[in-house]
Amino acid sequence: MPRWEPDARERLVVAALHLFNEQGYDETTVAQIVERAGLTRSTFFRHFPDKRDVLAAGQETLSRLLVEGIASAPDDAGPLDAVQAGLLSAAQAMGPANRAFGPQLQAVIAASAELQQRDQLKRVGLAAAAADALRTRGVDRRTADLAAELGMLAFKEAYATWVAADDEQDFGTLATEALEELRVAAATLG
Missing domain, CATH: 1.10.357.10 (Tetracycline Repressor, domain 2)
Structure with missing residues (x-):
């Protein structure tokens, strides 16, 4: 996977929203969000301190x-x-x-x-x-x-x-x- 991905922040938000709606906020993990977005954990944490802040993007x-x-x-x-x-x-x-x-x-x-x-x-x-x-x-x-x-x-x-x-x-x-x-x-x- 390339080190830089275009639209990473937006992709993380979209993936998180879909997962939160599908399985609930509490049941969704950062690992699931990054997998759905096709990104890495380090990319997630470059943009957001935790999954709560995805929704405050x-x-x-x-x-x-x-x-x-x-x-x-x-x-x-x-x-x-x-x-x-x-x-x-x-x-x-x-x-x-x-x-x-x-x-x-x-x-x-x-x-x-x-x-x-x-x-x-x-x-x-x-x-x-x-x-x-x-x-x-x-x-x-x-x-x-x-x-x-x-x-x-x-x-x-x-x-x-x-x-x-x-x-x-x-x-x-x-x-x-x-x-x-x-x-x-x-x-x-x-």
Whole structure:
């Protein structure tokens, strides 16, 4: 087997998702994942510290794009407008492969308490990154935290709609629409 394999990270994610769905997360081993992907254990561990992190592949990219989008929002943008810019930036990472594997990923997470916890930690991490980016823009702590949490709720709602849709809806548009609906709902809280 060659020392370098193209698309190794993606192949590992695909193999893991298939195995997790076929036999369950707990029953799947790293050895089975690398065998299915046609790669080696050392390749696996170059990309992921453990099998849990296979499902968090791309979180760093999402976080980076979210923060970059918030930072590049116009200076006069309010906190939610900056979050919207961050969501649109993060949408760049949401390609056809993400959408195709979305239902499988949701099923695997729903079947494992450990993965549900990991998924929640992922969202907390994204919200913290967004809030930090807002504070860097001069937004006060409470407002930054609230805007970031609304942004993550919009992301979650847009993702669920996106992976369930039969047509080729744009993730960025769905996230923007979800954030606007949350903005309207928040205004009614009184």
